[in-house]
Amino acid sequence: MKKTAFIFPGQGSQEVGMGKAMYDFYPSVKKMFDDADDVLGYSLTTLMFEGPQEELTKTENAQPALLLNSVAINHVLKEEGIKPSMTAGHSLGEYSALVASGSLDPMAAVQLVHTRGKLMEEAYPTGKGSMAAVLGMSQEEIEKVLEGFNDDEPVDLANINCPGQIVISGTKEGVSQASEQLSEAGAKRVLPLNVSGPFHSRLMKPASGDFADHLSKNSISEASVPVYANVTAGPVTEADEIEKLLVKQLYSPVRFQQILEAFVEEDVDAIVEIGNGKVLSGLVRKVKRRMKTFNVQDPETVDQFIQWYKEES
Incomplete structure (x- = not known):
């Protein structure tokens, strides 16, 4: 079995049309998108597929959209029997990583990051x-x-x-x-x-108390594979520790370079970016030029990755 690290993009990777090819091709993805619309009480799917971009880019929409897209792709890989050896995400992407590691329920995570986005927007005056x-x-x-x-x-x-x-x-x-x-x-x-705001700075601390309250109402489970936390760049699996680090993450720096260096030290066979865009894969190459990477974001790239994963070494 190949040793892989799954990484998940954060805010800024959103674009109108993302996820549509997966939605049209995989019934399980369509169900997840429909379920997300139900739990949010509005059609995030329509916003993702049709825009406008300005509305999709709002933090409270971009965060659940990016998470939904990533976890739906991961769900397809899971159906194929593919499980990462470790995970991480960039800022918001850490929530997708927690879903992939079995620590968060996908629909609970969609609601949670929608709330997170609202609190981040409200924490500091827009434009300041x-x-x-x-x-x-x-x-x-x-x-x-x-x-x-x-x-x-x-x-x-x-x-x-x-x-x-x-x-x-x-x-x-x-x-x-x-x-x-x-x-x-x-x-x-x-x-x-x-x-729209000073994210991952001390100015986000006002949001952390309200967010901690919301987080405590969610069921966070022990992770089945290690999640490398943004705050520490180290692996975490225990539910209590995950919860504490998610609160700190709001106002702490994202140590993504250190996370990637840790993955290289773990001697993974590939680092796999799951979700829209190729931003994180570009960062991987800056850390370790020869590291094998995949961008998995549509049926074609899903198939390419599955074929590689299932090839005999």
Whole structure:
């Protein structure tokens, strides 16, 4: 049996039309999409297939849409007897990873991330927060610049994605000032991101209390395979620990580079991105150029991966 790590994309990977080919081809996927519409009380499926993009991109819609798409694809693989050896997800994608690891029920997860998206939107006034990708600087160099930012205009590390690509998050003015200082300090580029809030920064802490209350009402089970947590970059299986880390994840940096490095150390045969887009596979190649990767997002790529997985080594 091949040793695989499944990784799941987060917010920003959404696009109108995602999931339609899977919905049309697999009856089990259609059922999951229909069930999600029922539990949410509105047609997420129509929004995913027809848009508009602006509505789909709203955090409270993008999060359940991306999760639903990923877990439906994973369900097809599960029906084929394919189970990962370990999982992880980028921010929101961690919830898809928990579903794939048997820790969360798919429909409970759809509702949970819909609520999470709403709380994240409400945690800080729209338009007052910002995020930016810093290219070509080390974590230590960025942290040195950010030391000069206090609680008046806080700026934090948000996503440590891969060597030379780190995202910062904070107030709009703070991120603007930090971007200038980082450019002067030697960053190749600092690119503002099209997001609605200062995610994975201390400014998200107000959302964490309400979210913890919602999370406690959900049944989180022990994971059947290790989930590598965003907050620690280490494996976790125990339900209580998973719950604590999901709350911390709201205001802590996503340590995705360290997660990928851990997967490389585990000597997996392939790292498999399940869901829309190829963003995470690109990060894998920055960490380990020769690592075998798959993007599984439609019937054709599902079939290609299944064929490889079932080939005799």
